[in-house]
Structures are given as C-alpha cells and as structure tokens.
Amino acid sequence: MSDFPAARLHVVTGKGGTGKTTVAAALALALAAGGKQVLLMEVEGRQGLAQLFDRPPLPYQETKVAVAQGGGDVHALAVDTEQALLDYLHMFYKLSPTGLPARALRKIGAIDFATTIAPGIKDVLLTGKIKEVTTRAGRRGGRYYDAVVVDAPPTGRITRFLNITHEVGNLAKVGPLKAQSDGVMAVFKSVQTVVHLVTLLEEMPVQETVEAIEELSREGFPVGGVIVNMVRSPFLTPEDLAAVEAGAVGDRLTKGLTAVGVDTALAPALLSEAGEFAARAALEERGRDALAHLERPTYELPLLPDAVDLGGLYELASALKAQGLA
Numbered sequence: 541m542s543d544f545p546a547a548r549l550h551v552v553t554g555k556g557g558t559g560k561t562t563v564a565a566a567l568a569l570a571l572a573a574g575g576k577q578v579l580l581m582e583v584e585g586r587q588g589l590a591q592l593f594d595r596p597p598l599p600y601q602e603t604k605v606a607v608a609q610g611g612g613d614v615h616a617l618a619v620d621t622e623q624a625l626l627d628y629l630h631m632f633y634k635l636s637p638t639g640l641p642a643r644a645l646r647k648i649g650a651i652d653f654a655t656t657i658a659p660g661i662k663d664v665l666l667t668g669k670i671k672e673v674t675t676r677a678g679r680r681g682g683r684y685y686d687a688v689v690v691d692a693p694p695t696g697r698i699t700r701f702l703n704i705t706h707e708v709g710n711l712a713k714v715g716p717l718k719a720q721s722d723g724v725m726a727v728f729k730s731v732q733t734v735v736h737l738v739t740l741l742e743e744m745p746v747q748e749t750v751e752a753i754e755e756l757s758r759e760g761f762p763v764g765g766v767i768v769n770m771v772r773s774p775f776l777t778p779e780d781l782a783a784v785e786a787g788a789v790g791d792r793l794t795k796g797l798t799a800v801g802v803d804t805a806l807a808p809a810l811l812s813e814a815g816e817f818a819a820r821a822a823l824e825e826r827g828r829d830a831l832a833h834l835e836r837p838t839y840e841l842p843l844l845p846d847a848v849d850l851g852g853l854y855e856l857a858s859a860l861k862a863q864g865l866a
C-alpha cells in the first residue's frame with residue numbers, strides 16, 4: 541500500500557544535481573508496476589528522460605519508454621513550449637495548430653515574442669499541460685493515466701512554478717485564462733497532488749529542502765515525501781567512527797596491518813582517509829537529523845556504483861516501492 545493512496549500527480553523537485561530526473565523516472569516505474577499506465581513528464585526541455593531511457597530525443601508526443609515490473613507502462617513526454625503555446629491557442633481560440641495562422645505566428649516570431657515578453661506564459665502553458673494529462677478522461681471511464689510524474693523545476697523555483705496560473709489568473713478576472721487558472725489550482729491543491737523533494741545528505745540540499753517545504757506549505761501545496769538520494773552504505777560502525785574521530789585507532793590499525801602482512805607505512809594515509817570518512821559521516825548524520833525534524837515520510841535510495849542506466853532505474857524503483865512511496 542502506498543503512503544499516498546489518493547495521489548495521482550507526483551511532482552518531483554529538489555536542488556539541481558540531487559537526482560531529480562533519476563528519481564522521477566524511478567518513481568514512474570514504481571507506480572507503473574503491476575499493470576498501471578504512468579506518464580512521466582519533463583518540463584524543462586533538456587531531454588534528460590530520453591537519455592536516461594536510452595532513446596533518441598523525445599517528440600512532443602506521449603511515447604512509451606519502458607515496461608514496469610509485472611506489466612504496466614511508463615510513457616514519457618518532453619513538453620515543447622512552442623507546441624504547447626499553439627495547443628493553447630487552439631484550445632481557447634480555436635486556432636488550428638497546423639493551419640495558416642499558427643504557421644504565420646511562428647514565422648513572424650510571435651511565439652518567441654510571447655514567451656520573452658511574458659516569461660510567466662511558459663509556466664502557464666506547462667502547468668496547463670500537467671493539469672490536462674492528469675485529468676484527461678480514459679476511454680472506458682476513469683482516467684487516461686493512473687498516475688503522472690513530473691520532473692519539475694528545482695526547489696528554488698518550484699512554488700512560483702506551481703503558483704503561476706494563480707498569479708496570472710489574478711490579472712484576468714474573467715475569460716479563458718481565469719478559468720484555466722482556477723482549474724489548474726484546483727488540481728494542484730487537491731489530495732490528488734503531492735510534491736516530493738529529492739535531497740542528498742549534504743548541507744545545501746538539506747537546507748533547500750527545508751525551505752522549499754516551508755514555502756510550499758505556506759502556499760497551500762500538498763507536500764509528499766523526502767527522498768534522500770545517493771546514500772552511501774556505512775563502512776564503519778558508529779563505535780569505529782567515534783574512535784576515528786577521537787584519534788584512537790592508530791595502534792589497532794598498525795597491529796591489524798602487521799597481522800595481515802601489509803606494510804605499516806600505509807597507516808598514515810589510511811588514517812587520514814578514515815578521518816575524512818568520519819567527518820563526512822558526521823555531516824550526513826546532521827543532515828539526517830535536520831530532515832527528521834521535518835516529520836515527513838522519508839525514503840532512502842542507495843548510491844549506485846555506476847552511472848544510472850535502465851537496470852539501475854529498476855533497482856531504484858523497487859527500493860521506492862519497498863519503502864512505500866509507490
């Protein structure tokens with residue numbers, strides 16, 4: 541049973557480089573396991589998902605990229621802002637996305653113009669698309685996708701991103717923009733949405749996680765879990781770590797090296813390495829403490845030995861499932 545049984549829209553944020561894209565993909569696989577249909581969406585147009593699933597750049601079209609354990613499919617979509625703007629004009633002003641007016645708009649650079657003059661419009665389009673795929677009706681009743689996972693903007697921008705239609709909607713009191721804004725906010729602030737935070741056990745990402753959770757909560761967005769990524773397995777017991785920090789292992793080390801016939805000249809280098817390891821372990825422990833204060837469901841993913849490939853993604857997906865995130 542998932543820790544978020546009502547959630548269908550999973551927004552994954554985190555400080556850049558913490559593994560947002562990787563975790564979003566693993567979560568999509570975990571949610572698809574056992575026969576579900578899941579859409580994994582990339583909104584920053586970097587084609588990170590295509591790379592991860594070892595595919596050519598994704599078209600602006602939902603494309604099946606992986607089969608999950610026990611059946612179930614992960615479809616991926618990299619949103620193209622220009623196409624999204626044309627879709628939008630089509631939806632609200634009945635402008636054909638392939639017809640002459642759209643082509644003309646593109647030709648005269650109207651799309652660049654619109655997105656440059658009003659940078660917010662891009663996020664309006666992206667959030668509108670997220671709402672559309674989340675609420676899209678299925679052919680046999682119910683929803684088209686059982687779940688949608690978004691590889692979202694980083695922690696520093698996530699609240700503003702989710703709130704954009706609200707800001708823009710405030711400017712428009714009536715009309716399609718206002719209706720669109722109300723619709724998007726109704727989904728984002730409902731129980732079907734959860735915003736998950738990916739972090740590392742390092743000072744900056746932990747700090748950003750704490751701040752983002754505060755901000756999201758203040759604005760009324762439902763916060764989901766905290767996913768601690770790239771966790772190293774502990775090589776030393778807490779007792780050994782304490783001994784290293786106290787500088788009390790020198791004798792034991794020399795004796796140990798002699799016992800196994802290794803040159804004791806190595807001892808200083810090994811000691812210094814153990815010292816660095818202990819210092820990092822202490823920092824990690826502080827990170828864990830700070831995260832524990834948040835009192836959010838927390839999940840840990842191991843640091844995989846190699847670059848994350850499809851096999852690695854399945855491994856991370858099972859870890860998330862086993863811990864109850866999916």
Ligand SMILES: Nc1ncnc2c1ncn2[C@@H]1O[C@H](COP(=O)(O)OP(=O)(O)O)[C@@H](O)[C@H]1O
Pocket residue numbers: 554555556557558559560561562563588769770771841842843844845846847848
């Ligand atoms: N659990 C992990 N173990 C090993 N490498 C990881 C793990 N998670 C992410 N990575 C690697 O870290 C790098 C950054 O991950 P990515 O998902 O692209 O981060 P982000 O989207 O936050 O920028 C990538 O090279 C990825 O393969």
Ligand SMILES: [Mg+2]
Pocket residue numbers: 560561562588691
């Ligand atoms: Mg990324």
